[in-house]
Amino acid sequence: MQTLKKKLTEQVLRTSGVNVRKCMRCGKCSGSCPSYDEMDYHPHQFVYMVERGDVDALMKSNYRCLSCMACVERCPRGVAPAKLIEAIRLMVVRQQGQNHLKADQIPALLDKDLPQQAIVSAFRKYSK
Amino acid sequence: MQKIGVFVCHCGTNVAGTVDVNAVAEALKNEPGVIISTDYPYMCSETGQNIIKNAVRENGLTGAVICSCSPRMHEVTFRKAATAAGLNPYMLEIANIREQCSWIHKDMPTGTAKAIVLGKAAIAKVNLNVPLTSGESPVTKRALVIGGGIAGIQTALDIAEAGFEVDIVEKSPTIGGKMAQMDKTFPTLDCAACILTPKMVEAAQHENIKIYAYSEVTEVKGFVGSFTVKIKRKARYVKENICTGCGDCTKKCPQKKIPDEFNLGMNNRSAIYIPFAQAVPKVATIDPEHCTMLKTSKCGICAKVCTANAIDYTQQDEYIEEKYGAIVAATGYNPITLENFDEFAYSRSPDVVTSLEYERILNAAGPTDGKLVRPSDGVHPKTIVFIQCVGSRDTSGCGKQYCSKVCCMYTAKHAMLTREKYPDTDVYVFYIDVRTAGKNFDEFYRRAVEDYDVHYIKGMVGKVAPMADGKLMVQASDLILNEQLHIYADMVVLATAIEPDKSARSLATMLTASMDTNDFFTEAHAKLRPVESPTAGIFLSGTCQGPKDIPETVSQAGAAAVKVIGLLAKNKLTCNPCVAHSDEQLCNGCSSCEKVCPYGAISYSDKEFRMPGRTTAVRRVASVNAAVCQGCGACTVTCPSGAMDLNGFSNRQIMAEVDAICR
Amino acid sequence: MQINEKNEFTPNIVAFCCNWCSYAGADLAGNNRLNYPADVKIIRVPCSCRVNPMFILRAFQKGADGVIICGCHPGDCHYTTGNYYARRRLTMLFSMLDFLGIDRGRTRVEWVSAAEGAKFAATMNDFVETVTNLGENKRLGDLRCRK
Numbered sequence: 040m041q042t043l044k045k046k047l048t049e050q051v052l053r054t055s056g057v058n059v060r061k062c063m064r065c066g067k068c069s070g071s072c073p074s075y076d077e078m079d080y081h082p083h084q085f086v087y088m089v090e091r092g093d094v095d096a097l098m099k100s101n102y103r104c105l106s107c108m109a110c111v112e113r114c115p116r117g118v119a120p121a122k123l124i125e126a127i128r129l130m131v132v133r134q135q136g137q138n139h140l141k142a143d144q145i146p147a148l149l150d151k152d153l154p155q156q157a158i159v160s161a162f163r164k165y166s167k
Numbered sequence: 168m169q170k171i172g173v174f175v176c177h178c179g180t181n182v183a184g185t186v187d188v189n190a191v192a193e194a195l196k197n198e199p200g201v202i203i204s205t206d207y208p209y210m211c212s213e214t215g216q217n218i219i220k221n222a223v224r225e226n227g228l229t230g231a232v233i234c235s236c237s238p239r240m241h242e243v244t245f246r247k248a249a250t251a252a253g254l255n256p257y258m259l260e261i262a263n264i265r266e267q268c269s270w271i272h273k274d275m276p277t278g279t280a281k282a283i284v285l286g287k288a289a290i291a292k293v294n295l296n297v298p299l300t301s302g303e304s305p306v307t308k309r310a311l312v313i314g315g316g317i318a319g320i321q322t323a324l325d326i327a328e329a330g331f332e333v334d335i336v337e338k339s340p341t342i343g344g345k346m347a348q349m350d351k352t353f354p355t356l357d358c359a360a361c362i363l364t365p366k367m368v369e370a371a372q373h374e375n376i377k378i379y380a381y382s383e384v385t386e387v388k389g390f391v392g393s394f395t396v397k398i399k400r401k402a403r404y405v406k407e408n409i410c411t412g413c414g415d416c417t418k419k420c421p422q423k424k425i426p427d428e429f430n431l432g433m434n435n436r437s438a439i440y441i442p443f444a445q446a447v448p449k450v451a452t453i454d455p456e457h458c459t460m461l462k463t464s465k466c467g468i469c470a471k472v473c474t475a476n477a478i479d480y481t482q483q484d485e486y487i488e489e490k491y492g493a494i495v496a497a498t499g500y501n502p503i504t505l506e507n508f509d510e511f512a513y514s515r516s517p518d519v520v521t522s523l524e525y526e527r528i529l530n531a532a533g534p535t536d537g538k539l540v541r542p543s544d545g546v547h548p549k550t551i552v553f554i555q556c557v558g559s560r561d562t563s564g565c566g567k568q569y570c571s572k573v574c575c576m577y578t579a580k581h582a583m584l585t586r587e588k589y590p591d592t593d594v595y596v597f598y599i600d601v602r603t604a605g606k607n608f609d610e611f612y613r614r615a616v617e618d619y620d621v622h623y624i625k626g627m628v629g630k631v632a633p634m635a636d637g638k639l640m641v642q643a644s645d646l647i648l649n650e651q652l653h654i655y656a657d658m659v660v661l662a663t664a665i666e667p668d669k670s671a672r673s674l675a676t677m678l679t680a681s682m683d684t685n686d687f688f689t690e691a692h693a694k695l696r697p698v699e700s701p702t703a704g705i706f707l708s709g710t711c712q713g714p715k716d717i718p719e720t721v722s723q724a725g726a727a728a729v730k731v732i733g734l735l736a737k738n739k740l741t742c743n744p745c746v747a748h749s750d751e752q753l754c755n756g757c758s759s760c761e762k763v764c765p766y767g768a769i770s771y772s773d774k775e776f777r778m779p780g781r782t783t784a785v786r787r788v789a790s791v792n793a794a795v796c797q798g799c800g801a802c803t804v805t806c807p808s809g810a811m812d813l814n815g816f817s818n819r820q821i822m823a824e825v826d827a828i829c830r
Numbered sequence: 831m832q833i834n835e836k837n838e839f840t841p842n843i844v845a846f847c848c849n850w851c852s853y854a855g856a857d858l859a860g861n862n863r864l865n866y867p868a869d870v871k872i873i874r875v876p877c878s879c880r881v882n883p884m885f886i887l888r889a890f891q892k893g894a895d896g897v898i899i900c901g902c903h904p905g906d907c908h909y910t911t912g913n914y915y916a917r918r919r920l921t922m923l924f925s926m927l928d929f930l931g932i933d934r935g936r937t938r939v940e941w942v943s944a945a946e947g948a949k950f951a952a953t954m955n956d957f958v959e960t961v962t963n964l965g966e967n968k969r970l971g972d973l974r975c976r977k
Contacts (some may be wrong), residue, residue, distance in 0.1 A: 063560060065599040070629030071643035072509070075651035083646060113510060113629060115561035237857045238874070239849075263872070266860030271951075272868045281868040288873070701910055745876070750973055763879075765910045799909035800880030804919065816876055821885055828844055828871045829892035829975075 047094040047130065051061050054113035056082055059090040061116040068110035068120050077103040082110045082120040098134070140165035169200040169294050172228045173286065174219055175264075176210035176235035176254040182269040183208075187279040191234060191264070194283045198290045202226055211241050219245070220252035230258045230293040236265040255298035257744065257815060262289040286829055291823035292613065299744035301815050304794035306392040307492040308735045311336065313674065314497035316344020317363060318709025318724045319719060320370050322495050325728030327375035331735050334489065335370065336398055338670065340381045341446035342367055344499050350521065350530040352717055353580045354611040360445060360532075368445040380448055383670075385486070387494070387677045390768070391704025392740050394491045402482040404453040404461065405439075410477040412449030414441060416469035425457045427534075431524045433542060434534035439469045444532065451477075493731045494678060496688055496700070497708040497724070498671045502663040503558050507565035510660055511557065516633040517542040519659045522574065525581055539589060541658055544637065547817055548657030551585060553578050553596040553639045553790050554628045558664035560599070567664045569685060572714040573660035575602045579612040579621075581660065586619040595622045595654060597643050605718065624652070631659050667711055679767040688712050698727040703764060703795065706730050745815035746796035747803060749789045750751045751776070753810035756787030760802035760811055768795035769802060841895035843857070843870045845954070848878045850908035851944050852900030858947030866925040866954035867975040870898075877901070878939075879912035886937070890970035896936045896961035900950070903941040913941070932969055935960045 052059065068082035075081055080088065080102040086136070088097055104124045113118040140162060175192045177183035188206045196204040203226055207215050210233060222228060231254065233245050238261040246256035264282040272278040301521065302640050310326050312319045315337030323333045335342065346352075347367075349359035379398055386397040392826045420437035427436040429443055438458040439451050451469075459466040460480055502523050505513045520528070520543045531537035541548050553713050555574055558566030575598070582594045601623070603609040615621045626644040627751040634640055634655070641654045647686045667686040675682045680700040681689040688707045691699045708727040734740075749760070761769040769786050778784045789811070791802075803811045803818070812818055847853040848899060851873050859866070875881060878901025886897045899920060907913040920939050940953045 061562065063599060064646065065556070065560075065627045066644035066646045067627035067629055069651060070627045070642060070645070072644075072651065075644070081644070081649065081651075083644060084649070098529065109629070115556070115566065117561055128361040129425070237853075237860075239854060239857060263857075263874075266857040268860075268868075268873055270860040270863055271866060273865070274868075277868045281871065284871055545875070756909055762917055763911070765912070797909060799877040799912045801877070801909070801912055801915050804879060804882045804915070805850065813876070813880065816880060818882065818884075821873065821875070821880075821882075822888055824873050825844060825885055825889045825894075826892055828873070829894045830841060 044092045044094065047098075048089060048092045051089055051094055051123060051126045054129055055122040057089075057119050057122050057126075059086050059118065059123075062086045062118045063116055064089070065115065067113050067115060067131070068118075070115045071109040073107060073109065074103050074105050079103075085123060086118055086120050093124050094127065094130075098131050101131075134156060168452075169230045170202050170226060170228050170812065171200045171230040171232060171290060171293055172219070172222045172226065173198075173201055173204040173232045173234065173290065174210055174222070175204070175206040175286075175774040176233065177206065177208040178210075178236060178265055178269075179208060180450045182235070182265050185269045185273055185275055185278045186264060186282045187275060190279050190294070191282045191286060195234075195286045195290065196289055200230070200294045201290060202228070208611070210235050216244075219248050223249065223252040223254045228254060230254075230296060232260050232262060232286065232289045232293055234262040234264045236284065237261075237263045237267070255300075257291065258296050260289045260293045260296070262286045267341075267542070269419065274792055284332055287830075288827040291827040292297045292820045293454065294506040295817065295820045295823055297814075301744045302742040302793045304390075304392050304742060305740040306735060306737055306740060307394070307490045307533045308332070309334070309491045310491070310493045310495065310731050310735060311394070311396055311489070311491040312495045312497055312708075313707070314344070314499055315339075315342030315378065315380065315712070316497060316499045316709065317366070318499065318711075318720045319344075319495070319497035320366050321721050321724035322497060322708045322728045322731070323376050324366065324373065325725055326735075327373045328733050329728075329732045330375070331732065332375050332377070334379060334491070335376045336379045336382050336384055338381070338383050339442070340403070340450070340452040341442045341448065342370065342378060342380060343443075343445075343447065345523075346717065347443065348527060348530075350526050350533075351580065351584060353576045354605070356580070356584075364445045365551050367445070371447045378448065381452060382556050384677065385673065390792055392492050392794065394494055394704065395488060396491060396494070397486060397488050400485040400487065402484050403450065404455070404458075404478065404480055404482045405449050405451045406477045406479055406482075407448060409475050411475055412441060412446075412451070413470050413474075414451075415474070416451055416478070417441060418429075419468050419472045421466065421468060422457050422459060425454065430527050430534045431521075433524060433527060453478075473532040474597070484583065493704050493706060493734050495706045495708050495727050495731060496671075496674065496678065496680065496711050498668045498674060498711040500665040500710040500714070501668055503566065503666050505557070505661070505663065508557055508661075510630040511628070511659065512631040512633050512639065513661065516631075516639060518548075518633075518637075518639060518657065519631060519645045519661065519664045519686040521661050522577055522581065523663075525660045526577075529584055537793075539585065539592070546657070547589070548592060550593045550656045551595070551658045551660065551770040552628070552639075552654055552656040553582060553594065553660045553662065554664045555596065556627075557661040561664075562670045567666060567685060569714065570602065571664045572602070573665070573716045575600075576608055576611070576661075576716065578662050579603070579615045582621040583615045583619050586615075586621060593622070595624060595656075597626055597628050599625075599627060626652075665710070665714055671711055678702065678705050679765075698723055698730055704734065740793045740794060742795075743796075745813065746793045747791045747798065747800065747811055747813050749806075750789060750812070751788045753808045754786075754788040754809055756789065757807060759805045760789055760809060763805045764796075765799065765801070766795050766797055768792045768797075773785075835972060839962065839966060840867070841871050841958060841966075842956060843896045843898065843961060844889045844894045845870050845872045846875055846897070846899045847872050847875055848880075848882045848901045848908075848912075849876050849922070851902035851906065852878075852940075852942040852950065854944035855900070855942040855950040857944050859951040860947075862947050864951035866945060866951045867958045869958055870954050877909050877912035878916035879895065879909070881916060881920075885918060886923065889968070890932070890936075890967055891972045892975050893967070893971050895964070895967040896938075896957060898938045898940060898953070898957050900940050900942045900953075903943055906943065930969065932967075933964050935964050936967060942964065
């Protein structure tokens with residue numbers, strides 16, 4: 040689980056091109072954010088969360104960001120929190136492919152009374 | 168042929184442990200030019216030095232090679248010994264067989280072989296050495312201080328007290344600088360004018376100090392100990408030695424709508440003006456951009472009103488030339504302009520002010536006579552928001568990368584002064600970090616929080632939006648509570664970054680002093696030589712070298728003064744003899760060398776040379792000023808004719824070393 | 831060319847070190863008793879900008895197998911601009927050596943500060959290894975200079 044977290048964090052940093060260590064925790068991004076009150080995690084927080092590797096929580100809750108880029112414009116260190124959100128959203132889209140049914144998962148799901156045809160059609164439907 | 172003596176040091180067992188010193192002495196005995204070769208356990212000791220001295224005297228040695236520790240250790244020691252024995256100190260070379268041989272290689276045969284090679288290289292070099300003598304240059308016992316703020320004034324006072332003449336050149340009509348614009352200074356809350364004006368008066372009255380106000384330096388020639396400086400004394404259109412500073416002209420001048428620079432444009436002055444009541448010199452100045460008489464030849468009221476007859480509309484800029492031994496740069500700072508920070512609405516609302524503007528508002532002699540009122544409607548503000556770090560610590564390109572150092576303290580000061588005088592006004596400070604590193608500084612800021620109830624909030628302001636009802640909506644983040652705040656303020660004060668004065672860059676070029684990318688003067692060594700520029704004879708005082716507060720400025724001003732005094736106390740300066748020199752016969756005057764010299768040590772002159780057929784021709788040739796040249800050798804490689812060479816590290820000497828190593 | 835007792839080739843390396851930073855760094859390496867091969871012999875110059883490309887060519891002509899020039903880090907030159915000139919000149923020299931067919935591994939520029947004794951030793955170790963693998967410098971060696 041640790042290595043998955045590391046891989047996800049690396050992917051976010053690589054896709055977004057953001058250097059999260061430049062953040063000086065000033066909070067100007069959060070001060071400029073128009074949808075601050077709607078968010079679960081705010082711009083100043085998610086920069087720190089990515090640095091710490093808490094990417095999972097962000098993958099579940101990043102939809103209130105309007106991509107207005109005010110934080111990118113105002114950040115005195117050029118950290119660009121909105122770019123991190125974009126990268127995380129991209130990762131979520133790519134991860135969708137991971138919840139498909141795979142061939143080697145089938146034996147565990149089998150019921151001995153299930154007809155063969157049902158197995159084949161289910162696999163066809165859930166592996167897209 | 169030289170008569171060289173070789174002295175191999177054992178350095179106890181430091182060398183002798185891994186290098187066979189006897190074998191080295193034996194092997195080097197046969198080198199060309201060597202007449203004696205010996206070894207001894209401790210060459211740097213008194214006995215060892217006596218061996219060298221006796222050998223020089225008894226054998227009439229003309230050169231010496233010491234195989235020992237690094238020249239960075241004992242070159243000076245052995246050179247002194249040589250001088251004592253009557254041998255020119257520059258006829259001595261050191262082969263480093265300790266730090267760069269015996270301490271590195273543990274295998275004795277390998278170490279010995281390398282020590283012999285290094286010895287051979289040193290001998291080959293000494294065979295080509297020529298005696299060098301340190302030159303001398305004179306010292307003019309006068310100093311120039313450029314900049315008349317607290318740094319320049321303090322430096323000048325210290326130098327003058329030591330008995331040397333000092334001139335202060337200040338480009339605005341009065342000395343005093345930024346400190347004259349301040350109200351109170353942290354951490355003591357002393358009135359700035361009360362502690363500055365006595366110093367200004369002392370500088371004006373000191374017999375050793377001459378103040379050239381409303382003047383600028385236009386040209387600097389020369390080198391340490393002998394600078395020649397051209398100063399432009401701008402025309403005030405008022406005779407400085409007659410004007411009494413009574414101020415009648417300023418009252419009667421019809422042009423009254425000119426933004427007053429001293430109050431940062433928050434109120435107006437007349438075309439003929441005295442910057443502030445305690446100005447030194449207390450003399451009026453006419454602003455030529457706005458004076459009706461100077462622009463259209465109609466008016467002349469001030470001349471009629473002046474009882475001393477001090478007005479002179481025909482006055483011209485005057486140029487004077489003076490000689491100095493040392494120059495101190497004390498050009499100070501300015502707050503940055505805020506075009507890149509539109510989010511704070513500075514240009515859209517007069518109630519958003521910079522800290523220096525707020526300082527003027529609080530000052531009893533300022534545009535509002537010390538009453539805290541909003542610039543827009545003169546109403547007393549009930550809520551004030553202070554924003555820190557506007558333009559500082561900014562790597563995005565909009566502002567400055569560095570921390571401006573003074574803002575955390577002065578904001579705490581402003582907050583405290585406001586709360587003390589107006590307990591009904593709410594004060595908020597939005598900060599990233601609070602930096603209070605000086606003596607009594609942290610206690611000062613905690614008093615603001617704990618005793619004066621200033622609301623310090625960790626977070627930054629995202630934007631300031633002027634509302635229709637005249638209030639300013641401040642949207643900011645509170646990072647500790649994790650909330651976004653909206654505060655409806657009556658005034659917003661921006662703690663703006665500070666940057667060096669714009670005149671500093673052209674001055675640095677004139678002085679050939681180094682500057683960094685932020686336009687601060689660089690010091691010779693960041694830790695150990697903070698008040699000297701790498702260019703000899705130029706010293707640094709105050710914020711032109713880096714952001715700092717008044718206590719530090721005064722310390723640095725004193726330090727710069729001491730360095731100047733140390734220089735001016737000498738009657739002559741000895742120059743480093745390992746300098747470049749140009750062979751006039753080979754030089755073609757192409758100027759390549761001048762362009763690469765970091766110190767401006769190379770100049771050209773036209774000289775007459777004999778030509779074939781009993782004629783003469785005048786040719787432009789380079790000459791190196793031995794007092795300024797630091798011996799880097801950049802010019803020697805640049806020279807396309809090979810005319811330029813370096814004493815002590817000549818081309819032939821280095822080639823000889825290369826040959827000896829590669830044999 | 832040098833052959834040691836084991837009949838292996840050991841290169842002849844000339845190092846030009848600037849007095850203020852890299853020479854001091856070499857001294858520090860000695861102070862800390864770090865090891866690097868004895869094939870490296872150091873010539874002290876006041877600044878890396880004193881190094882004339884002619885010296886380097888002379889070294890190769892006389893039989894050196896590798897030449898390394900060490901100076902202060904850019905921005906830290908004791909004479910403010912010397913190492914910038916050195917950098918430019920040596921870049922041009924090395925591209926000329928490329929044209930002559932001299933392997934790039936035989937020359938190097940390294941910026942070593944007075945505090946970097948370990949870096950100096952590591953650089954020398956690496957450089958000697960590279961040059962040893964390249965073998966003897968036959969291209970620029972002048973037979974007339976062989977005694």
